[in-house]
Amino acid sequence: MPKMKTHRGTAKRVKVTGTGKYVVKHSGKSHILTKKTRKRKNKMKKDGVLLDVYKKHMISLLPYGVGR
Template sequence: MPKMKSNRGASKRFRATGSGRIKRKRANHSHILTKKDTKRKRRLRASTLVTRAEEKAVRQMLPKL
């Protein structure tokens, strides 16, 4: 039987937390930062959890999580 392959793009974007939830980085923090206020940019630096609705799709891309 062949190896299980994980989605390489997803493996670079998602990590598992200790409790088993999936962590992700927030969007909109890579460019065009001059028009965004400091408070918004600071909030975008923090990571957040993937929603429960999307968790199943991420787990299918990453069988090791």
């Protein structure tokens, strides 16, 4: 059976932690920032962790991710 291909777009945006969680950056922090509150922009600074609901989908996109 041939090797599975990694989805390159996902690989550039999602990192897999050692415990198997998927870490992503929040969207919406690049422009049109004047209408967003300081609290909202500060929350976007932190990396987000994907919910377990998306784990099955992420495994198919990143078959050779570290912490499956």
